[in-house]
Amino acid sequence: MSIWWSLHLRREAASVPLARRFLLGTMETAGVDPDISFDLSLALSEACANAVEHGGDHGDREDREGRSDRFGTRDPWDVWDELPGAASAQYRVTAYLDGEKCRIEVADSGPGFPARSTLRDSAERYEDQQHYEPRQYPPLSAEDGRGLCLIEQLADHVHFANRPGRGAVVSFDKVLKWRKDALLMVS
Template sequence: MLASSEFSEVGLVDMKFSLALPREAMSVPVIRRVLGDALRGLGVSEDCIDDILVAASEACTNVVRHSTTVEYEVDGTIDDENCVLWITDHGTGMRRPAETGELAESGRGMNIMRALVDDLTLDARPDGVRVAMRKRLTWHDEALMRRLESELVHSAR
């Protein structure tokens, strides 16, 4: 399982957030908006943001479609190097898709997430499921220059 201390060092960026959301379809765009706005505000490159948002959306959609919980949590840390997210439900475990057309549509989310992030783990327990993902961040050139300028000012003192 990924832990925030495994991936973060105190640097110029150190953001943490935690959201508890109802297990309903409208919660997925909320996550995309909150997370996307935070990453854009910090100067993360748009390609990197897109990867994170698609992977997070897949994990949240899996909770909405397959969990038995009433609500779920999205916790995250963003630092100079990485964005780490934990999507956790506290249901009675994952329900299986119906043996009909739903099965044909299911099962691709984990592969999509694995292709978009650097590390991905799924921890299925009797008290729920936790997906942990880490994506190494890339920055817009302007954001990188601001970070370098700040580092130079600190080292010149």
């Protein structure tokens, strides 16, 4: 069995716990192990907080108001055009519980991610090429900047992508463990 849902949320701080509670409720109902649920909900909170803080205007207002491709046709999958209000005031959370894995995506309409490598990318480079590029962490005194690193530590796979002129997407997944009394456990 699989479960899929998508939320379109305003870029407001109050949307972060809403998304987290929605995910936790889904996972509890399905019978996912509470430790796995907690890890994914914390990673989701960090991704949502990032979208709320950084996912807004990026100076491409003309493109968002009348989004079309170079041939003048509107992309039918572009949800930002379908929602009332400015696209920069919103972000989208999508979760898939399918089989033994949960995949979560958070998409916004901000400027995107700066060029960076993940901790795991750096480790793979070290293993493959015997060359290690240390990850630059924020200083201990910094009040922000650790969210993406935390997502990388809580999830099994993480992908950061930029959608040129349209924002950023962070997607992450984790293998699920099930409670013994799980209703939707994979057989």
